[in-house]
Amino acid sequence: MTSAGDGLPALMSELRAAVDRALDARMPAETAPPAGLHRAMRYSVFAGGKRIRPILCLLSAEAAGGDRGAAMAPAMALELLHTYTLIHDDLPSMDNDDLRRGRPTAHRVFGEANAILSGDALLTLAFELLAEAPAPPPHPSGALSLELARAAGSRGVAGGQFEDLAAEAQSGVAPERLERIHRWKTASLIAAACRMGAIAAGAPPESVAILGGYGEAVGLAFQIADDILNAVSSPEQLGKAVGSDARRGKATYVALFGIEASRERARTLVAEAAALLKGLSGPTAPLRELAHFIVERDR
Amino acid sequence: MTSAGDGLPALMSELRAAVDRALDARMPAETAPPAGLHRAMRYSVFAGGKRIRPILCLLSAEAAGGDRGAAMAPAMALELLHTYTLIHDDLPSMDNDDLRRGRPTAHRVFGEANAILSGDALLTLAFELLAEAPAPPPHPSGALSLELARAAGSRGVAGGQFEDLAAEAQSGVAPERLERIHRWKTASLIAAACRMGAIAAGAPPESVAILGGYGEAVGLAFQIADDILNAVSSPEQLGKAVGSDARRGKATYVALFGIEASRERARTLVAEAAALLKGLSGPTAPLRELAHFIVERDR
Numbered sequence: 388m389t390s391a392g393d394g395l396p397a398l399m400s401e402l403r404a405a406v407d408r409a410l411d412a413r414m415p416a417e418t419a420p421p422a423g424l425h426r427a428m429r430y431s432v433f434a435g436g437k438r439i440r441p442i443l444c445l446l447s448a449e450a451a452g453g454d455r456g457a458a459m460a461p462a463m464a465l466e467l468l469h470t471y472t473l474i475h476d477d478l479p480s481m482d483n484d485d486l487r488r489g490r491p492t493a494h495r496v497f498g499e500a501n502a503i504l505s506g507d508a509l510l511t512l513a514f515e516l517l518a519e520a521p522a523p524p525p526h527p528s529g530a531l532s533l534e535l536a537r538a539a540g541s542r543g544v545a546g547g548q549f550e551d552l553a554a555e556a557q558s559g560v561a562p563e564r565l566e567r568i569h570r571w572k573t574a575s576l577i578a579a580a581c582r583m584g585a586i587a588a589g590a591p592p593e594s595v596a597i598l599g600g601y602g603e604a605v606g607l608a609f610q611i612a613d614d615i616l617n618a619v620s621s622p623e624q625l626g627k628a629v630g631s632d633a634r635r636g637k638a639t640y641v642a643l644f645g646i647e648a649s650r651e652r653a654r655t656l657v658a659e660a661a662a663l664l665k666g667l668s669g670p671t672a673p674l675r676e677l678a679h680f681i682v683e684r685d686r
Numbered sequence: 687m688t689s690a691g692d693g694l695p696a697l698m699s700e701l702r703a704a705v706d707r708a709l710d711a712r713m714p715a716e717t718a719p720p721a722g723l724h725r726a727m728r729y730s731v732f733a734g735g736k737r738i739r740p741i742l743c744l745l746s747a748e749a750a751g752g753d754r755g756a757a758m759a760p761a762m763a764l765e766l767l768h769t770y771t772l773i774h775d776d777l778p779s780m781d782n783d784d785l786r787r788g789r790p791t792a793h794r795v796f797g798e799a800n801a802i803l804s805g806d807a808l809l810t811l812a813f814e815l816l817a818e819a820p821a822p823p824p825h826p827s828g829a830l831s832l833e834l835a836r837a838a839g840s841r842g843v844a845g846g847q848f849e850d851l852a853a854e855a856q857s858g859v860a861p862e863r864l865e866r867i868h869r870w871k872t873a874s875l876i877a878a879a880c881r882m883g884a885i886a887a888g889a890p891p892e893s894v895a896i897l898g899g900y901g902e903a904v905g906l907a908f909q910i911a912d913d914i915l916n917a918v919s920s921p922e923q924l925g926k927a928v929g930s931d932a933r934r935g936k937a938t939y940v941a942l943f944g945i946e947a948s949r950e951r952a953r954t955l956v957a958e959a960a961a962l963l964k965g966l967s968g969p970t971a972p973l974r975e976l977a978h979f980i981v982e983r984d985r
Contacts, residue, residue, distance in 0.1 A: 415840055420866075424840050424848040475806060480798035499779035503802065504848050507774060507809065508840040514813040515835035518828035521820075528827035529817035536814035541714055541723050541807040549723040549803050567719075 395676040399442060402455075406441040406466060407433070409459050413516065427497045427505035428512075432470050434488045435626075439609070439681070440465040440577060444584040446677065447598045452668040453588020460520035461531050461583040467513040468535060469576065472544050474506035481552065482631075489626030510539070523589040530586050538579035547572025551638065560638040566607070568638060573613075574606030581605075597666045604660035605678050611653040612682045614639035615646060624686050653682040694975040698741060701754075705740040705765060706732070708758050712815065726796045726804035727811075731769050733787045734925075738908070738980070739764040739876060743883040745976065746897045751967040752887020759819035760830050760882040766812040767834060768875065771843050773805035780851065781930075788925030809838075822888040829885050837878035846871025850937065859937040865906070867937060872912075873905030880904075896965045903959035904977050907952040911981045913938035914948055923985050952981040 410432060415425045441462035448458035477484040477492040479499060484492055494502035514532060521528035537543060550568045554560045560568075581602030585595040616625060617632045618641045632639050640649040657678045664671040709731060714724045740761035747757035776783040776791040778798060783791055793801035813831060820827035836842060849867045853859045859867075880901030884894040915924060916931045917940045931938050939948040956977045963970040 421840065421845045421848050421852075423852060424845055428840065471806075475802060478799070478802065480802065500777070500851055501848060503774060503777065503779065504844050507770075507806075508844040510806065510809060511835050511839040511842075511844065514831055515839060518831035518835055521827045528820045529831070532813055532817035532828070532831060536810050536817055540810040540814060541720065541727065542718075543810075545803050545807040545810065546720045546723055549720050549800060552799055553720075553722060 395673060395680060398673055399437075399677075399680075402442045402445055403438045405459075406438050406445075406462055410463050410466065413463060414512070423497075423501065424505060424508060427493060427501050428509055430496060431474050431493050431505060432467065432509070434470075434490055436466070436470070436488065438466060440469050440580040443577060443580040443602065443605075443674070443677065444587075446673045447581040447584025447602075448588040448590075449584075450664065450667045450669045450671045450674050451585040451588045451590035451594040451598060453585075453590060457523075457589075458584045458587040460516050461535075461580075461587050464513040464516045464531075464535060465576070465580050465583065467509045467516070468539055468544075471506040471509040471513070472539075472548070472576075474502055474509070476548060478502065481548070482635075484628060484631070486622070486627045520587070522586050525589070525591065526586050531583050534579045534583050534586065538575040543571055543575040543579075544573075547575070554638040555635055558636065560643070562643060565638050565640065565643060569607055569610040569640075570603070573610040574603050577606030577609060578602035594667055597663050601660045601663045601674065601678075604656045604663070605681060608653040608656040608660070608678070609681050611640045611649050611656075612684065614641045615649055615653075616684075616686065617641075618646065620686065626686065650682075657682050694972060694979060697972055698736075698976075698979075701741045701744055702737045704758075705737050705744075705761055709762050709765065712762060713811070722796075722800065723804060723807060726792060726800050727808055729795060730773050730792050730804060731766065731808070733769075733789055735765070735769070735787065737765060739768050739879040742876060742879040742901065742904075742973070742976065743886075745972045746880040746883030746901075747887040747889075748883075749963065749966045749968045749970045749973050750884040750887045750889035750893040750897060752884075752889060756822075756888075757883045757886040759815050760834070760879075760886050763812040763815045763830075763834060764875070764879050764882065766808045766815070767838055767843075770805040770808040770812070771838075771847070771875075773801055773808070775847060777801065780847070781934075783927060783930070785921070785926045819886070821885050824888070824890065825885050830882050833878045833882050833885065837874040842870055842874040842878075846874070853937040854934055857935065859942070861942060864937050864939065864942060868906055868909045868939075869902070872909040873902050876905030876908060877901035893966055896962050900959045900962045900973065900977075903955045903962070904980060907955040907959070907977070908980050910939045910948050910952040910955075911983065913940045914945060914952075915983075915985065916940075917945065919985070925985065949981075956981050 417426045444458050444462040445455045449455050474493045476482050478494055485495055517532040522530035547568050578599045581598035582595050585598045620629050622629050660678045661675045716725045743757050743761040744754045748754050773792045775781050784794055816831040821829035846867050877898045880897040881894050884897045919928050921928050959977045960974045
């Protein structure tokens with residue numbers, strides 16, 4: 388594998404390719420019945436995502452003193468789960484988006500019912516992969532599944548999306564409420580990605596906690612950066628509709644605090660995240676660089 | 687606990703109450719944030735379901751020579767998962783049903799987006815419960831999760847619903863295709879319920895296989911009985927719309943073979959299921975009676 392010395396972009400594209408190969412090998416083939424459903428699942432999974440969550444998981448395993456390879460199953464599960472949340476968030480009854488990563492959203496291509504089912508099946512497949520990969524000692528065997536379920540459930544991604552939709556229906560959201568939405572909707576899964584990497588590496592609980600703290604801060608910064616991109620990018624750059632948050636009156640950092648204060652907050656979070664990494668035994672340079680990339684990215 | 691000698695109805699209502707108490711204690715409270723989402727989850731879980739799958743799971747643990755109590759976690763997970771499938775199946779883009787168990791469906795009460803999210807969160811919670819309950823030897827620790835994920839995924843319940851919707855759009859479905867839909871959509875989860883009970887009891891693989899065979903046959907019989915009820919019941923009796931299958935041109939046993947041949951096929955399956963039970967070490971009378979109840983029930 389390429390070392391971190393070759394720079395973050397090369398490492399990210401190497402890890403992204405490794406995750407894609409593993410997903411391609413593990414997911415049901417497009418021709419396997421029910422072919423239409425498997426086609427829909429693959430359409431959304433292989434839509435050009437950046438694979439941020441799996442990459443964080445793999446790099447966290449290494450930062451915790453373990454081997455990247457040990458974290459491939461949770462890395463895949465994280466991306467399957469993330470993809471399901473995108474499919475369901477895009478639905479007409481939710482954010483009603485037509486474009487995602489530059490391509491028509493799943494419900495525009497396969498119809499609403501099949502999009503919902505493809506999301507359901509991806510969520511289920513994520514837990515199937517984890518059921519095949521028990522956590523190594525000192526962790527309980529179900530630790531990886533437990534992390535993903537808690538991060539994704541009613542007090543995680545699903546709860547965050549619920550609160551986000553509820554906030555849209557109101558005018559004016561308090562800053563604490565906005566931060567809770569961000570924590571649930573975005574930071575919980577990114578923190579879980581980092582914790583799962585450490586768990587899969589058999590790292591001690593203190594390392595899991597450190598990486599969880601790193602992931603929580605990076606996750607909040609990631610969401611703020613997303614809000615900024617939605618406000619200032621072009622559709623070509625982002626591969627999806629822009630300015631949609633403002634039109635919808637969606638609760639965002641940018642709406643509450645403006646662009647500059649949001650940028651400042653994201654940078655502070657990244658610095659906090661980077662500082663936490665000092666407590667780990669493995670190589671942490673890639674995670675430090677990745678935290679910066681996440682707030683400075685342009686798509 | 688009541689013994690099987692008191693008759694199946696008393697045993698079923700005792701087990702149903704035990705499952706309901708356990709679910710009530712384990713699910714997030716209605717007042718816990720996000721309260722609206724937790725309210726929606728509880729609305730659908732506590733809607734008067736018969737708890738057939740959890741009951742099959744508990745009785746299978748006992749039939750395999752183990753203790754019912756050991757199977758409570760998978761029993762709960764099965765009901766959470768089953769409830770999610772009902773919520774999503776009822777959605778406007780799927781079966782578009784307004785009534786379920788005599789009450790308005792989740793999307794009629796909470797709106798479509800929140801109904802989808804409550805189903806997502808219930809599916810996720812099912813795997814959270816199983817992550818906390820590793821399978822005992824001789825089974826791999828993730829065996830319960832694996833059973834549920836396979837039964838629910840693209841080659842299980844989600845795939846069955848996908849094929850069911852696809853078949854609706856066509857006229858004339860071959861018998862083999864109909865049976866595959868039934869196996870994926872209904873029998874897979876009922877077979878998993880029985881297998882999971884045996885696994886949770888630490889039963890040997892042969893007992894797991896026997897109970898899986900029993901569950902598969904009972905599951906097919908259950909679906910045929912459902913089709914018959916949809917064709918001949920009153921809405922008051924069933925707590926949901928009737929005759930809807932025929933109006934929709936839905937693929938059913940009744941549509942293909944008529945009522946009498948369907949009844950006959952269900953009874954044959956139940957006899958096959960009952961014969962399999964002879965290979966088990968624990969008490970099997972309740973499972974034998976339950977198989978009969980499932981095809982003879984009137985709602």
